[in-house]
Amino acid sequence: MKILRIDASVRGDDNERHSYRSISRQLGNALMERLRVNEIHHEIKLRDVGKTPPAFIDEAWLAACFTPLEKRTAEQQQTLALSDQLFDELAWADVLLITTPMYNYGMPAALKAWIDQVSRVNKTFSFDLARGDFPIAPLLSGKQLILLSSTGEFGFEAGGVREQMNHLAPHIRALSPYLGVEQIEEVQVQYQEFDDARHQASLRQGFALTVEIADRLSNSAFSYREKASA
Ligand SMILES: Cc1cc2nc3c(=O)[nH]c(=O)nc-3n(C[C@H](O)[C@H](O)[C@H](O)COP(=O)(O)O)c2cc1C
Numbered sequence: 001m002k003i004l005r006i007d008a009s010v011r012g013d014d015n016e017r018h019s020y021r022s023i024s025r026q027l028g029n030a031l032m033e034r035l036r037v038n039e040i041h042h043e044i045k046l047r048d049v050g051k052t053p054p055a056f057i058d059e060a061w062l063a064a065c066f067t068p069l070e071k072r073t074a075e076q077q078q079t080l081a082l083s084d085q086l087f088d089e090l091a092w093a094d095v096l097l098i099t100t101p102m103y104n105y106g107m108p109a110a111l112k113a114w115i116d117q118v119s120r121v122n123k124t125f126s127f128d129l130a131r132g133d134f135p136i137a138p139l140l141s142g143k144q145l146i147l148l149s150s151t152g153e154f155g156f157e158a159g160g161v162r163e164q165m166n167h168l169a170p171h172i173r174a175l176s177p178y179l180g181v182e183q184i185e186e187v188q189v190q191y192q193e194f195d196d197a198r199h200q201a202s203l204r205q206g207f208a209l210t211v212e213i214a215d216r217l218s219n220s221a222f223s224y225r226e227k228a229s230a
Contacts, residue, residue: 001040001041001042001043001094001095001217001221002042002043002044002045002092002093002094002095003042003043003044003045003093003094003095003096003097004044004045004047004089004090004092004093004095004096004097005028005032005044005045005046005047005097005098005099006047006048006049006096006097006098006099006100006111006114007022007024007025007028007046007047007048007049007050007051007099007100008024008049008050008098008099008100008101008107008108008110008111008114009022009024009025009050009099009100009101009108009150010050010051010101010108010110011025011050011101012025012051013025013026013029019195022050022099022101022150023101023150023189023192023203023206024099024100024101024148024149024150024189025050025099027099027148027150027187027189027206027207027210028097028099028148030207030210030211030214031097031146031148031210031211031213031214031217032044034210034211034214034215034218035214035217035218038214038215038218040217040218040221041221042221045089045092045093047086047089047114049108049110049111049113049114050108050110053109053110053113054082054086054110054113054114054117055082055113055117056113056116057083057113057116057117060076060079061079061080061083063076064076064077064079064080065080065083065120065121066121082117083117083118083120086114086117086118087117087118087120087123087124090118090124090140090179090180091123091140091180093143094142094143094144095143095144095145095146095217096143096144096145096146096179096181097146097148098111098145098146098147098148098172099148099149100147100148100149100168101149101150101151102149102150102151102152102156102166102168105165105166105167105168106167106168106171107167107168107171107172115175115179118179119175119178119179122139123139124138124139124140124178124179124180125137125138125139125178126139136178138177138178138179138180139180140178140179140180141180141182142180142182143179143180143181143182143183144181144182144183144184144185144217145172145176145179145181145183145184145185146184146185146186146213146217147169147172147184147185147186147187148186148187148188148206148210149168149169149186149187149188149189150188150189150190150192150206151168151188151189151190151191151192152191152192152193152194153190153191153193154190154191154194154198154202155190156168156169156188156190157188169186169188185213185216187206187209187210187213188206189202189203189205189206190202
């Protein structure tokens with residue numbers, strides 16, 4: 001199993017004050033720890049966009065994308081070097097593990113910058129007006145997305161008091177087919193800013209759900225191995 005882990009919080013997971021540690025990163029750590037306990041063989045690539053945000057795309061980047069490969073200048077190749085590398089990491093992965101905070105009701109800019117960098121015509125998607133009103137089609141497939149997030153407020157779930165303000169998971173779900181995602185598992189811890197019993201309950205539930213996801217992933221890794229050795 002090949003896992004690409006993207007961490008998007010600007011907070012680390014090792015602050016000496018426990019309450020300052022990134023919750024989304026800790027959820028990611030819990031998932032990886034459970035895979036270790038379950039003795040699941042996996043390879044992992046880490047992309048910490050929270051600590052090292054990718055550059056924003058610009059006009060030169062766009063022009064380079066739309067220049068056929070054989071016509072790209074050395075400068076254009078350089079312009080796309082990071083994008084090529086990030087795309088290769090995504091294409092390599094079976095599982096995309098994204099740990100992210102909610103910032104301003106959506107994803108952090110660094111995570112959006114990563115998505116803009118990997119979303120490439122003729123690499124992640126093809127564009128063909130012969131498809132009518134839906135000209136964009138994914139070129140990657142078969143990946144599983146595990147989305148582990150944390151919010152300060154609450155009620156972002158379906159039917160919740162802030163459902164309409166939630167532009168984090170719905171946004172990522174909308175674009176996920178273009179990352180090759182066909183299956184999504186999601187955990188969201190809420191109430192961080194209240195630091196009360198509701199937050200503690202949400203944390204307990206979030207970590208328990210994360211362990212369940214790791215166990216399901218472990219089972220699918222076993223069945224994959226059995227199939228491969230059959
Ligand atoms: C810049 C910034 C913007 C935030 N915006 C929101 C928000 O719009 N809604 C919300 O519920 N919480 C918001 N929060 C709170 C975070 O989502 C919360 O602290 C979360 O636990 C951060 O994830 P982390 O623990 O992985 O760092 C914001 C926090 C920061 C630092």
